[in-house]
Amino acid sequence: PPINPLRIALAAAQGTLTPEGPLLTRRLSDLEGLFADEPARKRAADGDDPVVYTVAASPVPEVARELPQSVTTILPGAVGGEFHMTKGHQHPDPQGEIYLGLAGRGGLLLHDGTRTEWIEMEPGVIGYIPPGWAHRSVNIGDEPYRFLAVYPGSAGHDYGWVVKHGMGRRVFRDGASYTLAPFSAA
Ligand code: S6P
Ligand code: ZN
Structure with missing residues (x-):
């Protein structure tokens, strides 16, 4: 049965949802094989193993007909010049x-x-992900990049698709900006 109506407070400056669901933390050690410079990733993972991103979920469950939400915070940084990013997945x-x-x-x-598309994100911008498009988020700045996601509870998450097919491009630091490079295997 559907859950009851909920009031959820979103603290945009902290990235928290109240009431909250599970909190996920992804460190460099969780991201094997995703950056072009795998040796650089492994060195950092074997060192202080920094947090790359966190995902704070709302209490709305990932089940059919519900509409769960989550707040992702990607910390600034790069691996071999490639900006911090999420694993990426297909529904x-x-x-x-x-x-x-x-x-x-x-x-x-x-x-x-x-096809590959790139949408620049900043506070107040809605990025729309159509059905069938795998998606990955990238922090191209020098402070935490944070966004709210709202998705159908029955969509599911396939991470193997991205490992197999890649994401079309990689995003590298380029001075104070960034550059989209052709995808290369890790
Ligand atoms: C879920 C939505 C986001 C991501 C989150 C982490 O459909 O797209 O909540 O799960 O940004 O990314 P990833 O690729 O590790 O799940
Ligand atoms: Zn998604």
């Missing part, structure tokens, strides 16, 4: 998803197996 049951920028500067990289 096995293709359904749309929306992101809303809350803090910092980032980008939404989308890939459907053939």
Whole structure:
């Protein structure tokens, strides 16, 4: 059965949801094989193993007909010049998803197996992810990049798709800005 109506407080400056669901933390040791410079990632993971991003979920469950939300915070940084990013995934049951920028500067990289799109994100910007487009988020700034995600509870998460097909581009630091490079295997 559906859950009851909920009032959820979103603290955009802290990245918290109250009441809260599970909190996920991804460190460099969780991101094997995703950055182009795998030796650099491994050195850092074997060292102080920095947090790359956290995902704070709302209490709304990931089940059919519900509409869960989460707040992702990607900390600033780069591995071999490649900006901190999420693992990236495809929704096995293709359904749309929306992101809303809350803090910092980032980008939404989308890939459907053939085409690649890049949406610059900042507070107040909605990034729309159509069904069938794998998506990865990137912090292109020097402060935390944060966004709200709202997605259908039955969409599911396929991380293997991105490992197999890549994301079309990689995002590297370029002076005070960034550059989109062709995708290369790790
Ligand atoms: C869920 C939505 C986000 C991501 C989060 C972490 O559909 O797209 O909440 O899960 O940004 O990224 P990833 O690729 O590690 O799940
Ligand atoms: Zn998603």
